[in-house]
Amino acid sequence: MNVKTMAQYAAEGKEPEILFWVGCAGSFDDRAQKVTRAFTEILNAAGIEFAILGNEEQCTGDPARRAGNEFLFQMTALQNIETLNMYKVQKIVTACPHCFNTLKNEYPALGGNYDLVHHTQLLQELIDDGRIKLTEGGTFKGKRITYHDSCYLGRINGVYEAPRATLESLDSQLVEMKRSKQNGLCCGAGGAQMWKEDEAGEKRINIERSEEAMATGASVIAVNCPFCLTMMSDGVKAKEKQDEVMVLDLSELVVQNLVR
Amino acid sequence: MIQQILFLIIAGGASFYAFRQFMAIRQTILLGQDEEISGDAAERWRNVLLIAFGQKKMFKRWIPAVFHLFIYVAFLFTQIELIEIFIDGAFGVHRFFADKIGGLYNLILNTIEVLSVLAFVATFIFLARRNLLKVPRLYSLNGWPKLDGNLILIFEVVLLVAIFTMNGTDVVLQGIDPDHYPDTGTLAVSSWLGPALFGGLGEGTLVVLERVGWWLHLGMVLLFLNYLPKSKHLHIMLAFPNTFFSRLKPRGEMENMPEIMNEVKGMMGLTEDTGEVNMEEELPDFGANDVTGLSWIDILGAYTCTECGRCTSECPANQTGKKLSPRKVMMDIRDRAEEVYTKIESGKEEYAANPEQPVSKDNFDDGKSLFDYITREEIHACTTCNACVEACPVLINPLEPILKMRRYEILTESAGPGDWLPMFNAIENSGAAWSMTIDREEWTKAE
Missing domain, CATH: 3.40.50.1860 (Rossmann fold)
Structure with missing residues (x-):
């Protein structure tokens, strides 16, 4: 590269x-x-x-x-x-x-x-300024995509709109989960949890969140964080839905529709 | 005359006793470490106005917010009436302001009456939410916190009954003895409720009932004042300082530890300081294993907490069955702070870390710590997602003490989850969060 x-x-x-x-x-x-x-x-x-x-x-x-x-x-x-x-x-x-x-x-x-x-x-900036162009009627046109706010970008740093605007420029249909933006549910990996086993409980947090994401009927779960990517992918796999539901980072969605 | 003397004794005594309790709470909060209050004062006042006074964050859940607002505004307005009650009580007069401020008096009384009816309704709805509808975050409380929540609502009902007894009998008495009972004008509730309930009663009975209402009103206010320091209900006062002192730094910034930063800088040769640790000095404790290691703002938060449970109901760990509950963290901090304060106040030698010195905040050891209240399992379950911080309507930060306890565990005890050791080692040895065999530029080589 x-x-x-x-x-x-x-x-x-x-x-x-x-x-x-x-x-x-x-x-x-x-x-x-x-x-x-x-x-x-x-x-x-x-x-x-x-x-x-x-x-x-x-x-x-x-x-x-x-x-x-x-x-x-x-x-x-x-x-x-x-x-x-x-x-x-x-x-x-x-x-x-x-x-x-x-x-x-x-x-x-x-x-x-x-x-x-x-x-x-x-x-979002590159799309808005026309520095990159997306194909008309691309791969994700009309597809139901749900967006998972990572805690550290969303609730902690207040970035909610730029990722959503990017999804909209793909002509996809953005469907929100019940808990989103300020109220978005963590994927379970923050606070160094990524490196340790969960404490005893009824359920893993990533399962709870993946279920919520899949309940929207979306075929793509868009994420903005490598840890969310792992956690949500694992959650989807645990439900054996990996053939129907893709977990993708926003840059992967954009790159698939890039006019080169 | 007897009533005046009685009033001065009761009101004076109750106020004095309450004052002493509030001073004790102040001392308990100050068990915490100093924290510099920096940043824009205007932003702090804006927080007080919008979040404490304006209840902005309450409206994220609008049903409880509306009913809470009824009780809150009624409470604020009733304070105006309290001024008159104190004047009447101290000088043995009746409705001192009735003939002095013209139509304004009637307006104030009517405002209080209308708000009191709304508060009355809200109180019953809140009792129902706690006990019949069993709203999980409220119903899940047990023991004293559960009783506390209900008691406050019952006190409010009694107070409102007292207000309407006082006003209702007064309206009837105005018609019988206008010389002693000055005209208050038409009252929104009491002008019809008074005659409906008390009409036809003898003058003697009415006079007694009016006094019962008046004294009950006063009594409830004084009781409430003395109950507050023992209750979760302190938020009606502490929400204001708590929103003012709430940290203004970015949410994602963990408090820096300059003492460690400077030591590391010294080791790396970034400062004049050689980084050599003076071995004769005892190593300081890092982080917090007790309330004295927390900031006073954390303890203020614990006293401000009204146990509404919004934090816990949003906590991802708690929602998936882990033991962590941010509400419990704050309640535990308050309980432990009270315990430490009481033990220090007792002056008993057994609580002195060094028995040759008198027991004090800096010379205290009762063989317990905050970890006896908040378990390691709880603090290990936190994802630092800030949902609790976002949820709190009065800007309490339950995350801060959790992270301070983690710091104590790792830095002072060299303990903590074993799972983290490989990550620590990888960062220390190879600068990466995982121990890797490939280098950082590997991904650039693929096409």
Whole structure:
């Protein structure tokens, strides 16, 4: 893929428009890698000069901090800030709402100040500005799509409309779940839950949420977060509905309808 | 004259006793750590006006919001009447303002009467929601919290009965003895309810009934004032400071720990500080295992909580059967804070961490901690989704104490869920949340 690192830009004496913060899930998780590639394709199609940190990127520290391990959070966060400030990074886009939140809201207190944009916000911007074009009557025209608000993009950072506007530009039929926007139900992975077994209970949270999403009759569950992607996919699989219901990130929906 | 003396003794005594209880609560809240109050004062006042005064967040569920509003506005207006009751009681006069403020008096009385009827209806609806309709978040309470919720509503019914007895008999008496019972003008409720209930009764009986209504009204107000500090109902006062002091930082920002940040910066050679830890100094406790490790704002939140359960009813962990309940977290903090305060006040040596010093907030150990109230299983179940924070109508933040307890567990005890260790190790050793064999740029190589 056509991807340059910050180090390559620096070697050429250039600065990219924006840094794409890939995140651990986006770099390593098989499923999330597809989202990363889809989003990269879109950035390239829009002709945006972007860079990644590549091997200089580290975990933002979100799961460590929320588990209570402040020491580890500070170590990884301060290292990242060193790297970002060395490259004089100003604008960052990321496809992970947890990275988004930590970079945007928590790094300033440690000396890292950046202009953050979530990939769903950038997608909407690119569509609105005509920098990418979507096919008329594309794959998702008229299809019922439900949108799952991730906690860290929605309730915690107040981004509800940009992802929905993007879905509407696909000419799909957006159906809301009973619990949405401010009242959206968590997928169950936040707060470092992704890395641990559930506490004892009656049900897994991702099953509860997947059932709610499937109850809308949608054939696509659109998500904006790699953890939600895993949790919702697992939920759909647990109900053996993976042939009828697809769980897709917004960039995967857009890339399928991209006019190239 | 006897009534005046009696009034001064009862009102004075009850007010004094209530004042002492409120001071004790203030001290209990201040068991918490200092927290800097920063940010835009105008935004804080806006929160007080919109959220406490204007009840903005209540209207996310409009049915309880409307009935709650009836009781709330009736309560506010009844305070105006209370001014007259205190003047009448202290100076032995009757309806002091009746002939002094003209038509305004009639307007105020009528406003109170109409609101009281609405509050009366609302009170019964709330009793029904708690006991007959069994609204889960209310019905799920047991023991004292359940009784507390019902008692407050019953007090309100008695208070409203007192108001209508007082006004109803007064209206009838105005016709019999206008010299002692000044004209109040036509009253929306009492002008027909009074004659209907009390018409035909002898003057002596009416005078007694009017006094019963008046004293009962006063008595309920004073009882309520002294009941409040023991009850969940404190929110009628503390909602205002709680919305004012509610943190203004972004929801997604966990409070930074500068002491750890500076140490890490030192270790990384980012500051002059070498990062060497003075081994002779005792390592401080990080996070919180007791109310004294929380912020006073967290304890204020616990006292502000009226146990409505909106947080718990929105909590994804609780909704899927986990033990975590944000409401219980706040109730536990209040119970533990009360316990710690009472034990410190007792001055008993057995509660002193260092027995050579007198027991105090900083020299306290009763062999218990907040973990005896809030279990580890509960705090481990939290997804930090902020649904509880979003749900609270008075801006209490149950997430903050949960995260402070997690910090204590990991940083001070080196404990916590074993499942997290591989993640910690991976971040520490390879800068990734999972231990991986491929590098970060691997995905770029595929076509």
